Each structure stands twice: as structure tokens, then as C-alpha cells.
Amino acid sequence: MVTGSVAEGLCDEYSDCDVMFYYDELPTEAELARSRQQNPGAELVDILGNPTEGAVGETLCIDGVECQFAHATIAQWEREIASILEAFDITSPIMKGMSGTLNGIPLYGELLIQQWKARITDYPDGLAQKMVEHYLTFVPVWGMQEKLARRDTTLWYHQILVESAQNILGVLSGLNRLYFSAFQFKRMGRFVEQMAIAPADLSARLEGLFLQEPPVAARELEGLVRETTELVNIHMPQVDTALAKRKLGWRQQPWIPAPH
Structure with missing residues (x-):
């Protein structure tokens, strides 16, 4: 799913490209490394997160464009959705991710992402x-x-x-x-x-x-x-x-x- 300013049609020459990947099981570091090699000239800038917690992020510079790739298991993302919609953890930066999902453009797995969108759209009174x-x-x-x-x-x-x-x-x-x-x-x-x-x-x-x-x-x-x-x-x-x-x-x- 593409999110952020690219998905909203607001990007400019300073924008990065935000892409979310969801898995039943996270790829290994070796698998991520092989995927980077498919982008000749891609420079790995940073890696964030702990794969044991169900999510990891990587920032690559590809042809001068900063690309931020977030990798998470489906189970982890659904737990984070619940932390907002059920536990009301309003101080979490995941609040930003909720808007990102609503505005995101599915590239694959559209049925699942539309289910998330429908759930997030139903904003609880609590x-x-x-x-x-x-x-x-x-x-x-x-x-x-x-x-x-x-x-x-x-x-x-x-x-x-x-x-x-x-x-x-x-x-x-x-x-x-x-x-x-x-x-x-x-x-x-x-x-x-x-x-x-x-x-x-x-x-x-x-x-x-x-x-x-x-x-x-x-x-x-x-x-x-x-x-x-x-x-x-x-x-x-x-x-x-x-x-x-x-x-x-x-x-x-x-x-x-x-x-x-």
C-alpha cells in the first residue's frame, strides 16, 4: 500500500515515498537484502524496529528519492489498529498510521486493506x-x-x-x-x-x-x-x-x- 503525500496527490520534489508491506510472516534480513539488490544504485540509509516485535522499517535512497518501506505482519498491524479503536491509545504515533491507511492506495491485497479502511472509518464514540x-x-x-x-x-x-x-x-x-x-x-x-x-x-x-x-x-x-x-x-x-x-x-x- 502506498501512503503519505504520494497517495494523496500532494507530493513534490522534496517528498519521500512511503510504502507499507504486510505479511503472514516477516521476511528475513537476507530476503530484504536480496530485494534491495533488485534496485540498482539503491542506498540503504537506515533500518528501524525489531523484527521479533512484528515490524521493521527501512529507508532507501533510490535515484535521489527517499523511500521509506515499512514491513509488518498482518497480525501486528491489526493489534495496532485495536490499540487505537479499542484501547483508545491516543498518544501513540499509530494515530498517524490510521489516517495513512484511510488515504492509502492498495497495490496488492486490496480486499484485506479495504476491510481495514472500513474498520478505521467507523470512529468509536469512546x-x-x-x-x-x-x-x-x-x-x-x-x-x-x-x-x-x-x-x-x-x-x-x-x-x-x-x-x-x-x-x-x-x-x-x-x-x-x-x-x-x-x-x-x-x-x-x-x-x-x-x-x-x-x-x-x-x-x-x-x-x-x-x-x-x-x-x-x-x-x-x-x-x-x-x-x-x-x-x-x-x-x-x-x-x-x-x-x-x-x-x-x-x-x-x-x-x-x-x-x-
């Missing part, structure tokens, strides 16, 4: 709620602007912005039944376009957080958090948003030394 509850947490940077201005907090401030933007996307992914992982997250605009439930102009506003002066960006972030929690109240009222909303409108006040 997974959606787990996504919302997990990501519904925000550092109220909008209320700490005067304090941060007095401290050397550039890295921490931008870390808060990144994590906050990712958490907003995570919450909205749950509301929209989308598979989301912060791992190597790319093409945000295209991802946001899939959301029927989202604050207006979400993509542009998230991008703007990193282009505006801190006081302006902090207020915009506060507004996005407010709108996102309101959407949770409307579309998933069983989730408690009190903690996320508690600091909206809050501004930290300096303490005053007590007189002697």
Missing part, C-alpha cells in the same frame, strides 16, 4: 470523547503577559503556543472524528478543511499566533480556547469543560509586600 478529554487542557498564557515580559521566557512562551495549538486541534479532531497526532504534523490547512465543527478561520488564526506580538497572540489564543470549549459544550456536553474555562478572562495580579 475514542472521540477520549480525544476531547485528553487535549482539553491549556496553559493560560493570556493572563501572564506582564509577568512573562519581565522574564527570559521566549522558548517557554513559544512552547506554550505550539502545545496550545496542538491541543485545540486535538479537541476538534475528537469532535469531528478525525485521527490526529502531533507527531510530524504537516499540512494543517488541508487537515482543518475536513472539520465541520471548528472556530471560524481556524487555520489562519492558528498560523497568526506565531506571527503576532505576544499580547495580541495571547488574546487570540484565549479567544480560540473559549470558542473551542463552547463547541465541546454544544457537541459533546457529557465532557466537563469547567477546568478549561476556569482561567478564561483571568489576569495574574502582582502581590504587594505586606508592611512591616
Whole structure:
């Protein structure tokens, strides 16, 4: 199965080629080595994973194109699907693989891959709620602007912005039944376009957080958090948003030394 930007028709001259191979039993290292020899000039860049765990990945450079080949047993991949759809392991990078499978193009074994696609398309309600509850947490940077201005907090401030933007996307992914992982997250605009439930102009506003002066960006972030929690109240009222909303409108006040 071809996945990634090639399968989605989004590849360019910097793209790699992602291909997934599934087996009843993984090939041996000798068998993989023989397959590489069928690509004259292919350069082995890296090998990842442990075959004893049911999966291994290799990166080859073929005619200047980086090709990432993932080899997994059918049993291992089905266990990983279950880890998301049944165990709700939303922090796993396999979340990214779920979207890859949905968008993938089968080259062989189409019947089996279509069965996986059908299963992944059926996004469980429990997974959606787990996504919302997990990501519904925000550092109220909008209320700490005067304090941060007095401290050397550039890295921490931008870390808060990144994590906050990712958490907003995570919450909205749950509301929209989308598979989301912060791992190597790319093409945000295209991802946001899939959301029927989202604050207006979400993509542009998230991008703007990193282009505006801190006081302006902090207020915009506060507004996005407010709108996102309101959407949770409307579309998933069983989730408690009190903690996320508690600091909206809050501004930290300096303490005053007590007189002697």
C-alpha cells in the first residue's frame, strides 16, 4: 500500500515515498537484502524496529528519492489498529498510521486493506470523547503577559503556543472524528478543511499566533480556547469543560509586600 503525500496527490520534489508491506510472516534480513539488490544504485540509509516485535522499517535512497518501506505482519498491524479503536491509545504515533491507511492506495491485497479502511472509518464514540478529554487542557498564557515580559521566557512562551495549538486541534479532531497526532504534523490547512465543527478561520488564526506580538497572540489564543470549549459544550456536553474555562478572562495580579 502506498501512503503519505504520494497517495494523496500532494507530493513534490522534496517528498519521500512511503510504502507499507504486510505479511503472514516477516521476511528475513537476507530476503530484504536480496530485494534491495533488485534496485540498482539503491542506498540503504537506515533500518528501524525489531523484527521479533512484528515490524521493521527501512529507508532507501533510490535515484535521489527517499523511500521509506515499512514491513509488518498482518497480525501486528491489526493489534495496532485495536490499540487505537479499542484501547483508545491516543498518544501513540499509530494515530498517524490510521489516517495513512484511510488515504492509502492498495497495490496488492486490496480486499484485506479495504476491510481495514472500513474498520478505521467507523470512529468509536469512546475514542472521540477520549480525544476531547485528553487535549482539553491549556496553559493560560493570556493572563501572564506582564509577568512573562519581565522574564527570559521566549522558548517557554513559544512552547506554550505550539502545545496550545496542538491541543485545540486535538479537541476538534475528537469532535469531528478525525485521527490526529502531533507527531510530524504537516499540512494543517488541508487537515482543518475536513472539520465541520471548528472556530471560524481556524487555520489562519492558528498560523497568526506565531506571527503576532505576544499580547495580541495571547488574546487570540484565549479567544480560540473559549470558542473551542463552547463547541465541546454544544457537541459533546457529557465532557466537563469547567477546568478549561476556569482561567478564561483571568489576569495574574502582582502581590504587594505586606508592611512591616
